Amino acid sequence: MKVSSRGEYALRALIALGLQEGNVSTIADISGQTLVPAAYLEQILLQLKMLGYLKSRRGKKGGYMLAKAPDQIVIGEVIRSLEGPLAPMGCVSITSYEACPLEGTCLLKPFWALIRDSIAQLLDQTTLAHLIERKL
């Protein structure tokens, strides 16, 4: 049930940028604060930009900043974009359902569904603003 380093790093970066409120931060800055290797962080920031969470300015005095208000950035969506569905099995995923062979009689499916609901509810009701303001 681990979350990958990529997902963790993305959230760290979003938090770092959220705390800057308005100012641009260079990759090197963010790398310093988050302890994520700069070259790897680069990839992740780019992806977050394509997903619409960040905007960037090139050249001297360039850098990254949030493209949305922190309370508009839902953690569940970020994780889904970076690591795929939250559900533990394809057959209980709402966002990307995939059939199981035993599905008709499977005694596990309702259980997986319970887990999915529990995780998804938590992640989808938490925003970047909640994390930054320590209001969970």
Added chain:
Amino acid sequence: MKVSSRGEYALRALIALGLQEGNVSTIADISGQTLVPAAYLEQILLQLKMLGYLKSRRGKKGGYMLAKAPDQIVIGEVIRSLEGPLAPMGCVSITSYEACPLEGTCLLKPFWALIRDSIAQLLDQTTLAHLIERKL
């Protein structure tokens, strides 16, 4: 947040055996019921045996059966044995803690802890008996 096929297969096998209550089942039988490739299932059953969930009889008329009552088999423990800690990050794992570099100031840690608690509570309060009797 996916659970691996190994974990899923193990649970399928435990359910199949739980429904047999007392009778031994051969690997081929279980494979037929669970649709898990027999050679792979063999590995998994062996592991479940070493972990104390199953016992076996060799030779003709041999096979596997549960070593414990279904209400003594906690799903959380099975998953942990097969796939490692339930926690999404090492720094919030109770059973196998691992330090994070940012741990002092990290705004994510309390959030991961919440997720861990939610998952662990669900998995640790569910037993094989609950699955078999459809009482979740």
Added chain:
DNA sequence: TCGATACCTGAGTATGTTAGTCAACATAAT
């Protein structure tokens, strides 16, 4: 006792994922 039927053991393999690195390029400010 013999042989068939099971489980047991350990090695091997194909495929994919993760966690990065690196070189070269494009753009904006000074």
Added chain:
DNA sequence: ATTATGTTGACTAACATACTCAGGTATCGA
């Protein structure tokens, strides 16, 4: 023009996953 920045795409090492397979060993029934 120079320099500081983001951009792009390819590349790699290491590991995990999902299996297969070739034997070995115990047990039952005839």
